[in-house]
Amino acid sequence: MSALLQIENLQVTFNTRHGQVTALDSVSLSVNAGETLGVVGESGCGKSITALSVMGLIPMPPGRIAGGSIKLNGEELVGASDARLRGLRGSEVAMIFQEPMTSLNPVFSIGDQIAEAIMLHQNVSYDQAFKDAVALLDRVGIPSPDRRARDYPHQLSGGMRQRVMIAMAVSCRPKVLIADEPTTALDVTVQAQIFDLLNEIQRDFGAAIMLITHDMGAISEMADRVAVMYAGRVIEEASADQVLDTPQHPYARGLIDCIPALGKQETELREIPGVVPPLHMLGQGCAFKARCAHARPRCGTEKPLLRSHGAHPVACHGAEEGWL
Amino acid sequence: MSNSYILKRVAYGLILMLCVVVLNFLLIRLAPGDPAVVIAGEMGGATEEMLEQIREEYGLNKPILTQLAIYIGNVATGDLGESFFFNKPVAELISQRIGPTILLVIVAQILSIFLGVFLGVLAARKPNGVMSAFVSVFATIGYAVPVFWTGIMLIILFASVLPIFPVEGMQSVRLRDAPWYVQTIDVAHHLVLPAFTLAVIYLAQYARLSRASMLEVLGSDYIRTARAKGASERTVLFHHALRNAALPILTVAGLQFGNLISGALLVETVFNWPGMGRLAFDSILRRDYPTIMGVLFFASAMVVVANLLTDLSYRLADPRLRGRT
Numbered sequence: 107m108s109a110l111l112q113i114e115n116l117q118v119t120f121n122t123r124h125g126q127v128t129a130l131d132s133v134s135l136s137v138n139a140g141e142t143l144g145v146v147g148e149s150g151c152g153k154s155i156t157a158l159s160v161m162g163l164i165p166m167p168p169g170r171i172a173g174g175s176i177k178l179n180g181e182e183l184v185g186a187s188d189a190r191l192r193g194l195r196g197s198e199v200a201m202i203f204q205e206p207m208t209s210l211n212p213v214f215s216i217g218d219q220i221a222e223a224i225m226l227h228q229n230v231s232y233d234q235a236f237k238d239a240v241a242l243l244d245r246v247g248i249p250s251p252d253r254r255a256r257d258y259p260h261q262l263s264g265g266m267r268q269r270v271m272i273a274m275a276v277s278c279r280p281k282v283l284i285a286d287e288p289t290t291a292l293d294v295t296v297q298a299q300i301f302d303l304l305n306e307i308q309r310d311f312g313a314a315i316m317l318i319t320h321d322m323g324a325i326s327e328m329a330d331r332v333a334v335m336y337a338g339r340v341i342e343e344a345s346a347d348q349v350l351d352t353p354q355h356p357y358a359r360g361l362i363d364c365i366p367a368l369g370k371q372e373t374e375l376r377e378i379p380g381v382v383p384p385l386h387m388l389g390q391g392c393a394f395k396a397r398c399a400h401a402r403p404r405c406g407t408e409k410p411l412l413r414s415h416g417a418h419p420v421a422c423h424g425a426e427e428g429w430l
Numbered sequence: 431m432s433n434s435y436i437l438k439r440v441a442y443g444l445i446l447m448l449c450v451v452v453l454n455f456l457l458i459r460l461a462p463g464d465p466a467v468v469i470a471g472e473m474g475g476a477t478e479e480m481l482e483q484i485r486e487e488y489g490l491n492k493p494i495l496t497q498l499a500i501y502i503g504n505v506a507t508g509d510l511g512e513s514f515f516f517n518k519p520v521a522e523l524i525s526q527r528i529g530p531t532i533l534l535v536i537v538a539q540i541l542s543i544f545l546g547v548f549l550g551v552l553a554a555r556k557p558n559g560v561m562s563a564f565v566s567v568f569a570t571i572g573y574a575v576p577v578f579w580t581g582i583m584l585i586i587l588f589a590s591v592l593p594i595f596p597v598e599g600m601q602s603v604r605l606r607d608a609p610w611y612v613q614t615i616d617v618a619h620h621l622v623l624p625a626f627t628l629a630v631i632y633l634a635q636y637a638r639l640s641r642a643s644m645l646e647v648l649g650s651d652y653i654r655t656a657r658a659k660g661a662s663e664r665t666v667l668f669h670h671a672l673r674n675a676a677l678p679i680l681t682v683a684g685l686q687f688g689n690l691i692s693g694a695l696l697v698e699t700v701f702n703w704p705g706m707g708r709l710a711f712d713s714i715l716r717r718d719y720p721t722i723m724g725v726l727f728f729a730s731a732m733v734v735v736a737n738l739l740t741d742l743s744y745r746l747a748d749p750r751l752r753g754r755t
Contacts, residue, residue, distance in 0.1 A: 161658055163654065163657055163658060192660045192661075192662060193660065194660070195657070195658055195659065195660040196658060196659040196660035197660060200658065201658045203651060203654065203655065203658075205651050208650060208651040208652065209651040209652055209654070209655045210652055210655065211652040211655070211656065211670055211673075211674070212652070212674065212748075212749070212750060213673045213674055213747065213748060213749060214673075215749075222659065222661070223659040223660075226659055226660045226661060227660060258749040258750070260749070260750045271655075274655075274659070
């Protein structure tokens, strides 16, 4: 049986003033029903572009899906008509964004905004849709939802707004829910509440969740499987436990080493030296070579491919040849 | 929106009007020249004795503050004085002419906002497209060209080359006794050129403004959210984006209303439109002070009312402003 959402060899390019850059390079991912896939990596590694590709929201131009396929329930989304993609957006695939403060339209009440999502995909009256919106607000834990539904976004806190976004995203019971750093902009205590809510929603609605984050804590709490991305490629993929306990790729190890451990005496926070190279300056070989302590000559000439060398798939010459 | 807020705004408006009346009065009195001499001149020369009599009659020999108090009292009771030239109450002169001016100004305002915003939205859809370039060029020309020149060019075009619109007046004399709907169409027909001339300059501004405003709004996160819901491009543009982009447009529309009225003065003169602008223009040439003051008073009142309406509609359009005082 094929996965609910299957991305294969996805290639996304952007035209920039530095010429054409490859934002996603042969990205393959899959998510099954009821499963949570964590996608991790630093800013600019292609996590959000992957999510927007699935939503069909890559701005074109300058962006272009240059190759590969995205299948939802077996249906090909790459090259599907705009009308078809619109029909799927919000109903089959929904997305929660990183910035709850700015992701809601300031001039419409939150009840109206959720009702709109319902009316776009279901043949119901406004009154019914608004009633459903109130029920959804109740479901995501907004107190006195019938009164709150008439409130405007500026009257709600960040955590409340993210709850509204979640209510809106699940309003049509989507099969796939993409959460793009849903808690980055929120307080730590609120973060935990939002994760709990996402877990509950998944249990109730049976949706597959693609959780995009750079927070390893979120991964350990939420994800069943993890894909680590770097410079537009998936460089390691395994179950959450495997990635957290025995990361293979030097970058994945670095990410996990960066988590400060409680109870350990550490004088300074650890970090991975350097930054993600700009996409137009990737050159040949492994994109991580400049920041890698283990880099050897082969890393500068040959791009490592995602392959299994025992434990789980990883794209690293060192892991393949055993000199890490 | 609370009633106390509306009352407060209305009170501000009235205070503002009082200031306008005082300023009007003082400005006119500060201008060089003795009104008594002007009035006497209209009568055909005068002796010192006659001037004295005129000053007595018009109250011009009383202290200036007393004159001001009398004037404010008169304005408050609707008495704007008598025109030196027409020998008729100014209120009557203005009431005959304010209708055509309001018609012209409101039609021009609606035309410029709707057409301008529509062009701006089209341009914002494809910021590098042909429409966008057209809007930029048109806006620059529209803004740079003075209204009286546009008016004269249109008159030349439609009077001689393409005579499909009347270039003068508000009604055809031969249709004075026609049924009301024929007269309405006739007035609308006459309105085309003056309204378009007056609208052009503001239309260009609204197009530019709404293009910029839409571009900014279209890049915001909630637009991405709307698309992620599965909303169509038209819904995204006209429902989600325009409602937000309209806020700065509304502000400017309120501020521009005053300019529109002063623009109407020129347009009315060029097209011989029987409104307040013509009356003001003629009265300035005739030094008909009571009439000038009356026109200024009504023009200010229109601006104050327009700003009040803008303020209120702004709060209706933007929920973030409601509940504030």
